[in-house]
Amino acid sequence: xxxxxxxxxxxxxxxxxxxxxxxxxxxxxxxxxxxxxxxxxxxxxxxxxxxxxxxxxxxxxxxxxxxxxxxxxxxxxxxxxxxxxxxxxxxxxxxxxxxxxxxxxxxxxxxxxxxxxxxxxxxxxxxxxxxxxxxxxxxxxxxxxxxxxxxxxxxxxxxxxxxxxxxxxxxxxxxxxxxxxxxxxxxxxxxxxxxxxxxxxxxxxxxxxxxx
Numbered sequence: 001x002x003x004x005x006x007x008x009x010x011x012x013x014x015x016x017x018x019x020x021x022x023x024x025x026x027x028x029x030x031x032x033x034x035x036x037x038x039x040x041x042x043x044x045x046x047x048x049x050x051x052x053x054x055x056x057x058x059x060x061x062x063x064x065x066x067x068x069x070x071x072x073x074x075x076x077x078x079x080x081x082x083x084x085x086x087x088x089x090x091x092x093x094x095x096x097x098x099x100x101x102x103x104x105x106x107x108x109x110x111x112x113x114x115x116x117x118x119x120x121x122x123x124x125x126x127x128x129x130x131x132x133x134x135x136x137x138x139x140x141x142x143x144x145x146x147x148x149x150x151x152x153x154x155x156x157x158x159x160x161x162x163x164x165x166x167x168x169x170x171x172x173x174x175x176x177x178x179x180x181x182x183x184x185x186x187x188x189x190x191x192x193x194x195x196x197x198x199x200x201x202x203x204x205x206x207x208x209x210x211x212x
Contacts, residue, residue: 027055027077027078028055030077030096030187030189031057031058031075031077033189033191034075034098034187034192035049035058035060035075037191037192037193037196038060038073038100038192038193038196039062040193041193041196041197041200042062042064042071042102042196042200043064043065044062044063044064044071045062045063045064045065046062046063047060047061047062048060048061048062052074052076055077056076056077057074057075057076057077058074058075059072059073059074060072060073060074060075061073064102064103067104067105067106067204067207068102068103068104068203069103069104069105070103071100071101071102071103072100072101072103073098073099073100073101074097074098074099074100075096075097075098075099076096076097077096078095078096095186096186096187096188097184097185097186098183098184098185098186098187098192099182099183099184100182100183101180101181101182102180102181102182102183102200102203103178103179103180104179104180104181104207105179106179106207106208107176107179107207107208108174108175108176108179108206108207108208109149109150109152109176109206109207109208110147110148110149110150110151110152110174110176110206111131111146111147111148111149111152111173111174111175111176111177112145112146112147112152112155112156112173112174112206113125113131113144113145113146113147113156113171113172113173113174114143114144114145114156114159114160114169114171114172114173115143115144115146115170115171115172116141116142116143116169116170116171117135117141117142117143117144118142119170119171120144123171125146125173127148128146130148131146131147131148132146132147132148132151132153133145133146134153134156134157136157136160138160138161138163138166138167139165139166139167140167141166141167143160143166145157145160149176152174152206155202155205155206158202159172159198159199159202162198162202163195163198163199164194164195164198165191165194165195166195168185168186168187168188168191168192168195169183169184169185169195170184170185170186171183171184172184172199174203174206181199181203181206183196183199
């Protein structure tokens with residue numbers, strides 16, 4: 001074999017190996033930071049994490065104190081460990097992603113959504129055309145507020161304004177049929193605590209008040 005070719009192969013192998021271990025370490029750090037932040041905000045009674053595909057991410061489940069019951073979610077990670085796939089994944093928009101469903105036994109006042117405008121078509125919201133709508137802007141991003149069943153415009157607007165980094169939020173939903181709150185975000189360097197805390201503190205305003 002050509003000595004230059006052999007040298008190139010050895011260098012490429014060394015770089016790929018180094019990138020693999022660096023990427024694995026970075027992804028473990030991102031998961032550790034995200035999970036720590038989520039637990040600090042939700043204060044679960046118990047936790048369970050299940051790895052999916054090695055460095056790809058984790059599913060998690062929490063038992064929560066009242067007025068909520070439990071939460072289920074997924075953390076998926078950019079393939080930092082794959083030197084060959086990483087540039088392609090970045091090109092097609094693969095990023096760290098965070099999904100969580102928070103459940104309650106209490107009734108929700110109505111259905112409400114905060115959706116990044118660019119993500120609206122992918123959000124798969126049933127009956128969206130029949131919902132009340134308000135277009136809003138926070139920072140450098142456009143958002144769409146949607147609601148029905150109750151006038152949640154003020155609550156949704158205040159929630160959007162309260163987000164410290166709204167650009168990281170792609171979809172928030174209060175869904176009365178399953179008594180669920182849904183959050184989809186793209187954290188940067190594992191940072192999601194401030195946004196999640198701002199949302200979680202305001203979830204009770206979407207619940208029906210108990211009759212005295």
